[in-house]
Amino acid sequence: MEEKLIAPCGMNCGVCVNHLAMVNDIRKQGFRRKYCPGCLPRGENCTFMKDSCDLLGKGLVRFCTECPDYPCRRLKALDKRYRTKYHMSMLENLECIREHGMEAFLEKEEEKWRCPGCGGTISCHNGLCLHCDLDKLRRKQTYRWDD
Template identity: 65%
Template structure:
């Protein structure tokens, strides 16, 4: 995991299905999904928050926790959706980054999101390792986290 894949809003882009699809070039395997290199590598300050936040839009902060309104109403809403659907919290990510720094945060993320079979990151959007679990995704393209994983 790389520090430039941590978006200002706390999203770990290396866990995103669009990033993982790009990294594995899964269109070649019949998956017609949008690719994304991550917010920072593609020159976006944050695709989730940058359209409404002047500080992010203009690149005046690297992370939302640097703002006096952290966590803002929009981030709270986004965080609730991600906690409920995708088993991750952007606010917790930002708090861990602020408290422990980038190196410790990336180590923690690597351990937390590692596939038990191969060690590659699992996808936060569906709970699958796109190296080991492609057949599950092929059978159900809208697959999202098993109930027992909730």
């Protein structure tokens, strides 16, 4: 996991299905997936929050925890959706970074999302390793956790 893949909202872009699709270059294996290098690497301060937050949109804060309105209504809603659907919490990520530092957070994430089969990375969006589980994805292109 890389620090540059942690978005200001707390999203770990390193476990995003579109980032992992790019890393594993699954188009070469017949998949039609959007590729994404991550919010910060592509010059987007935060895809989720930039339109509703001037501080993020202008790149004035590194993390939402630096904002006087933290956690705002929009971040709480985003966090609820991700906790419910994708087995991750932006707010927990941000709190872990604030309390334990980036290095400890990245180590925790590395362990949490490590594929037991190949040691690669599991996607938060579908629970699949795009190295080991491509057959599941091939059978059901819109695969979600436990489908």
